[in-house]
Amino acid sequence: MSNIDFEKFSKYSKPGPRYTSYPTALEFNDDFTYERYLKYLDEGTDKLSLYIHLPFCRSACYFCGCNVVFTSKEEKLSQYIEYLKKEIDILAEHLDTNREVIQFHFGGGTPTFYKAFELDEIVTYVKKTFPNWSKDAEVSCEIDPRFFNEDQMKVFQKHGFNRISFGVQDFDPKVQQEIHRIQPYEITKAAVDLARKYGINSINVDLIYGLPYQTFESFKKTLQEAFTLSPDRLAVFNYAHVPWMKKTMRKFDETTLPAPDVKLQIFQYTIDFFESNGYKMVGMDHFAKPEDELFSAIAKGELHRNFQGYTTKGGANxxxxxxxxxxxxxxxxxxxxxxxxxxxxxxxxxxxxxxxGVELSEDDYLRKAVIMELMANFSIDIKRVEKEHGIDFKEYFADALEELQEFVDADLITVTDEKISVGTTGTLLIRNIAMPFDAYMHQYGGNKKSFSKTV
Structure with a gap:
C-alpha cells in the first residue's frame, strides 16, 4: 500500500454505518407489523440460516456493543433454554421447517457460558425441529477462550460444527486491564489448540483497533501474536465508541483512545502485515488464507455481508x-x-x-444490492445492476456519483461506464464510499450520536 498522508485522511473520520444491513437498524420501526412478518415466514421458500442468540455473560467487557445480560445465576441460563424451545415451536407453526438449513450460528453474549449438556440440548432441539441440514452447512459458534472446555468441544464435534470464532481483541496487558477483559495469550492458544485437536479447520480470530491505550507499536505486537495462532481468518474491527448507547464505554478516558490518524496507521500496517504473511483482505475488515472459500466466492460474485460479517452463504432466509x-x-x-x-x-x-423491523421498498432493495456489493467486493458492476434492476445507473444515482467525485479526485476510486472500483488505499474508507448510496444518511448529517466514527 502506498504511503498515505494520515493527517489528511483524518478528515474522513465522521459518523457512518458499518452496513451489516441496509436500511440500517436505525430505520427499524413499528410500521413493519407482526402480521407482515408472519406472512413473510409463511410464504418463504428460500434456504434457511438459523441464528441463535445466547445473551449471557458473567461480567462486562467495557468495549462491547452487543446486547448482553450479566448474570452468575444458573437458573437464568436454564430458564432461557426453555423459552428458546418454545420460540422454536412457535416458529414451526409459521414456516416450513423442512426448508434446507445451510447455516447455523451461536452468537452472544458468551455462548460457552453454557455447559456442554445445555449446548447439546439446544442444538438437538433445533435439529429435531429443522431436520433438513445441508451436508455443506456452515455450523459455527462465537467463543470467549476464557470460557471453553473439552466437553463443550465434544458437543460441537458431535453436531458437525466446522467454524469457530475466538474473541481476542488485543493481547496487550494494559489494554486488557482497561477494557476489563484479562485474557493472556496462553489461554487463547490453548483454546485454538483444542479446536484444532477436534478437527476444526476454519478458525477465526477477532481483533479490535482503536481501544484505550493502544499504540501503533503495541498493536504490531498483538498482530504478531495473533499470527502465531495461524487462524484461517481474522476479523480486525474498528472499535465503535458509542458511549451514549453503551454505559460501560463511559468508563474510558477518551483521551486514551488513539487518534484517527493513528488508527489509520494501525489499519494500514495490519493490511500490509497480513498480506505479507500469506493472508488476503476480504471486504472492509476481514483477512483470510488464499485457500479459504471466501476467495472462490469473490471470484464468482457470491460473497455476501450480513449481521455475522462476510459469508459465502447468501440467498438464505x-x-x-x-x-x-x-x-x-x-x-x-x-x-x-x-x-x-x-x-x-x-x-x-x-x-x-x-x-x-423494516419492509424494504424497491428503492431500498436496489440500494441494498449496490451497497452490499461495494462492501463485499470493493466494486460495483454497473451494467449488471442496470440489467437486474431495470435502471439507468448514472441517472438513478446521479447524486451519489456527484458525492463520490471527491474520492475520484483523490485517486481512491475509479468510475467508468462499466464499473466503480475502489483502489487499495480507498478500502480504508469503504464505509465513507458506500454512504453516498444511502438514501437515509441526510437525516443524520447533524447528529453525531447516530453511528460510530468511520475512521
Missing part, C-alpha cells in the same frame, strides 16, 4: 432466534425484543418475540 436476534429476508428485517420480560411474555402468549 436468516431466522433470528432468541433475545434481540435479527432476521433477514430479501425484502425485510425483523428484530426480536431486547427486554427479557417482554421476550418471555410474548412466548407465554404463544407469539414470536418480534418487536420491530
Amino acid at each position: 436468516l431466522i433470528g432466534i432468541g433475545l434481540t436476534s435479527i432476521g433477514e429476508g430479501s425484502h425485510y428485517y425483523a428484530q426480536n425484543t431486547k427486554d427479557m420480560k417482554a421476550y418471555e411474555a410474548a412466548i407465554e402468549a404463544g407469539k414470536l418475540p418480534f418487536e420491530r
